[in-house]
Amino acid sequence: MKITNLILRIFVNKDLQKDILFLKSIDFFEELNTLQLKKILFHTYKKNYMQREIIYTKGQEANLFCIVRSGKIELDYDNKKQVIQKRNLFGKKYAFNDNEVYANTATALEDSEIFLIHKNDIELLMEKDKNIGFNMFKKISKMLYKREKNER
DSSP: OHHHHHHHHHHSOHHHHHHHHHHHTSGGGTTSOHHHHHHHHHTEEEEEEOTTOEEEOTTSBOOEEEEEEESEEEEEETTEEEEEETTOEESHHHHTSSSOBOSSEEEESSSEEEEEEEHHHHHHHHHHOHHHHHHHHHHHHHHHHHHHHHHO
């Protein structure tokens, strides 16, 4: 880990360094190297949401993979609400499927910064770097396995 930090300090600007280290701190991206994380960040845009601002609504075309950089997000599934905080992902199950709509509404509970990756960009990224695609597939599979195991 120390070598990674040294390389980042030498070759990368400070904001990009922070973003790479942030992604590296998330289980979903932990096995990716610095170059792969830079590729992901190239396809990522940051957006700030104010408290109570809607990120997407139930029934809207699902096309975003979202990462909470700061703040809190509420996912409202009609009768059930879930709060997502820093270092957590949402919208991931939609990012890998065609013709999906969101089953929930995502709203910022407080001022929040979200990293957004458009579904088309994920597909392009996975096509260009098969290792990134394989790693994401493995992580999604593990998440589904855990969920299924917990539901038994």
